Every structure is written in structure tokens, then in C-alpha cells.
Amino acid sequence: MSSHVWCHGPKCHTYSTQDRVRGSKGSKVLRTRKVKQNTDRSWYNPNNFYNYFCSQGCYNEFANKNAQRIIALDPRTEPLETPIQDPKKETTEHQWGSYTRTVINKIDNESNVG
Ligand SMILES: [Zn+2]
Numbered sequence: 001m002s003s004h005v006w007c008h009g010p011k012c013h014t015y016s017t018q019d020r021v022r023g024s025k026g027s028k029v030l031r032t033r034k035v036k037q038n039t040d041r042s043w044y045n046p047n048n049f050y051n052y053f054c055s056q057g058c059y060n061e062f063a064n065k066n067a068q069r070i071i072a073l074d075p076r077t078e079p080l081e082t083p084i085q086d087p088k089k090e091t092t093e094h095q096w097g098s099y100t101r102t103v104i105n106k107i108d109n110e111s112n113v114g
Pocket of ligand 1: 007008009012033053054055058
């Protein structure tokens, strides 16, 4: 079963695109877009933000409008850290020269995920 939600972009209904035009002659409006919910599909993930926005622009406008409230849901008061092995310099030689890069390897540890 598929359904839809209305795009949560605060200005979605103000953009002049043909697919947003609704209403009868003489009383036309620009209406918020629908976002299809593919709840019958195995890949559907209700936590995917793009199930609630018709575009990147609408998503950005919502996030910018509500940034303080979104951040308040899960405040970050201290930095997170991922343990790594000591970084190593690795030089690669080619016939046309060489380049050196720094190799950084994470220490595998399930508790570091998330
Ligand atoms: Zn939208």
C-alpha cells in the first residue's frame, strides 16, 4: 500500500511550477507537493528525511528554519572521537614522478560506530 505526505518545506507552496498549480479556473493556487511513501517496498525507510521533502531545497529550508529545535533534540556538548592507528606516510612511485599521502586507518571497534 502506497500513500503520501505533504512536503514539509515551508515555502514549497510558493514555487511557480506547473505541477503545483491546482484549483478551478478563476481560483487557481500553488499547492504544496505530495511526496510518495513507498511503504510497500522492502527498501522503504521511514527515517529517511527525503520521504518528507520533495526536493533538496525544501529540505534545506525546513532545516534552516528549524535548526535550533533540531539541534536541541540531540545536543552535542563534547566532540566525538574515532580511535586510529598512528598515521603513516606512504610514497607511490610512478614513471612520471612520485606522490606521498598520509594513510589513516581506523581501529575496528563496534562501540565507535554511531
Ligand atoms: Zn517541497
